[in-house]
Amino acid sequence: VREAGGNQIVALSADRHRELNRAALLETRLLKALDEKNLHVLYQPQVNTQTQKICGVEALVRWDDDVVGSVAPGELIPLAESTGLIHNIGNYMLREACQQAVSWKKAGTPITVSINASVREFRDKNMADVVLQTLAETRCPAELIQFEITEKFALEAELVGSIQKQLETLQEAGVSFVLDDFGTGYSSFRYLQILPISAIKIDDTFIQAIEKSEKTQKLVESMIQLGKTLDLTIVAEGVETTQQLKWLQTTACDILQGYAICKPIAVADINKRL
Ligand code: C2E
Ligand code: CA
Ligand code: CA
Ligand code: CA
Numbered sequence: 538v539r540e541a542g543g544n545q546i547v548a549l550s551a552d553r554h555r556e557l558n559r560a561a562l563l564e565t566r567l568l569k570a571l572d573e574k575n576l577h578v579l580y581q582p583q584v585n586t587q588t589q590k591i592c593g594v595e596a597l598v599r600w601d602d603d604v605v606g607s608v609a610p611g612e613l614i615p616l617a618e619s620t621g622l623i624h625n626i627g628n629y630m631l632r633e634a635c636q637q638a639v640s641w642k643k644a645g646t647p648i649t650v651s652i653n654a655s656v657r658e659f660r661d662k663n664m665a666d667v668v669l670q671t672l673a674e675t676r677c678p679a680e681l682i683q684f685e686i687t688e689k690f691a692l693e694a695e696l697v698g699s700i701q702k703q704l705e706t707l708q709e710a711g712v713s714f715v716l717d718d719f720g721t722g723y724s725s726f727r728y729l730q731i732l733p734i735s736a737i738k739i740d741d742t743f744i745q746a747i748e749k750s751e752k753t754q755k756l757v758e759s760m761i762q763l764g765k766t767l768d769l770t771i772v773a774e775g776v777e778t779t780q781q782l783k784w785l786q787t788t789a790c791d792i793l794q795g796y797a798i799c800k801p802i803a804v805a806d807i808n809k810r811l
Contacts, residue, residue: 560616562604562605563605563608563612563613563616564616564620564622566602566604566605567600567613567616567617567620567622568622570600570602571622571625571626571629574629575600575601575602576598576599576600576626576629577598577599577600577601578596578597578598578599578630578633578634578637579596579597579599579801579802579803580594580595580596580597580637580650580801580802580803580804580807581594581595581597581794581799581800581801581802582594582794582798582799582802582807582810583595583649583651583772583792583793583794584792584793584794584798585791585792585793586773586785586786586790586791586792586793587786589793589798591648591807591810591811592648592649592792593648593649593650593651593683593792594648594649594650594651594807595650595651595653595685595794595801596630596633596634596637596650596651596652596653597610597653597801598610598613598614598626598630600613613626614626614655618655618657623655623657623658624658624661627652627654627658628667628671630652630653631652631667631668631671631682632671632675634650634652634682635650635671635672635675635677635681635682636675636677637650637804638650638677638678638681638682639675639676639677639681641811642678642681644808644811646811647681648681648811649680649681649682649683649713650681650682650683651683651684651685651715652682652683652684652685653684653685653687653717654684654685654686654687655686655687655689655690656686656687656688656689656690656692656700657690659686659699659700659703659704660696660699660700662699662703664703665702665703665704665706665707668682668707668712669706669707669710672710672712678711679707679710679711679712680711680712680713682712682713683712683713683714683715683736684707684712684713684714684715685714685715685716685717685738686714686715686716686717686728686732686734687717687718687722688716688717688718688721688722688723688724688725688728689718689722689723690723691723691724692724692727692728697731700732701731701732704732704733705733708733713735713736714732714733714734714735714736715734715735715736715737715738715770715772716728716729716732716734716736716737716738717738717774718738718740719737719738719739719740719760720739720740720742720743720756720760721740721742729767734769735769735770736764736769736770736771736772736792737760737764737769737770737771737772738772738773738774738794739757739760739761739771739772739773739774739790740774740775741774741775741795742775743756743757743760744757744773744774744775744776744777744781744785744795745775745777745781747780747781747784747785748778748780748781748784754784757773757788758788761788761789761790762789765789770791770792771789771790771791771792772790772791772792772793772794773785773790773792773793773794773795774794774795775794775795775796776793776794776795776796776797776798777795777796777797778797779797781795781797782797782798
């Protein structure tokens with residue numbers, strides 16, 4: 538296999554060759570999995586910091602393929618983003634989340650379900666319509682659905698207006714938005730300034746350094762204060778130790794998520810905890 542770069546033709550290294558083969562295989566298998574609904578969802582509890590009662594869950598995609606084995610989101614999502622299949626995954630996760638949210642509401646234990654979405658997904662001018670339609674079809678109250686948006690990419694100037702409009706339309710309908718991985722991205726402040734965000738999720742890299750560094754503690758305290766000044770709900774992700782949990786309980790952080798509370802689990806296991 539050869540890769541053309543401009544007029545040059547470059548012989549591929551064995552590694553790059555293997556990478557391309559794997560990507561091609563994964564893409565074929567992913568298409569099949571989407572077609573056959575062979576993806577599934579695990580839910581990780583989000584709890585009130587003080588009472589530790591479940592107030593929501595984050596929906597996380599899982600893919601166990603017969604041929605390629607289980608593919609972690611860390612490999613799956615970038616692949617899906619580069620092939621455009623992220624829209625299919627997004628639609629699948631949204632529908633699953635809505636159906637599940639309705640089922641928890643019917644059981645008398647309504648909880649918020651958070652779905653991950655790259656801001657790139659909101660480049661699609663139909664995104665708000667697709668979401669509203671899915672909410673209607675599943676009879677899911679918009680208030681039960683939340684999008685966690687990441688700032689992996691800088692906002693492209695020419696798309697800002699459109700993305701803003703999509704999010705505002707959804708917010709008016711009752712859907713809310715959380716700024717995920719807060720503190721690590723390109724443009725946290727810009728996002729907070731122009732997008733209808735109601736919560737920030739402090740990135741796990743900060744949370745996990747709490748015990749080790751006083752500087753990190755001060756950083757986290759400042760993030761919480763900033764969020765409170767802006768009337769935002771504060772979520773901490775990746776809470777792994779009792780020490781981190783106890784420390785966060787001394788702050789104004791509202792919601793906790795992480796292995797110290799519970800790992801991502803199947804619906805039946807969430808039900809046992811509600
Ligand atoms: P994220 O949104 O930051 O999600 C949290 C990740 O941290 C999840 O990994 C979760 O299993 C893991 N985690 C939870 N508690 C802890 C903890 O205490 N310690 C540590 N070290 N990790 C913890 P996962 O499920 O592998 O997902 C990785 C990333 O893939 C997610 O990061 C998210 O950005 C993306 N992702 C997952 N599902 C979807 C999806 O349906 N759509 C999109 N667009 N992205 C998704
Ligand atoms: Ca997330
Ligand atoms: Ca995150
Ligand atoms: Ca993170």
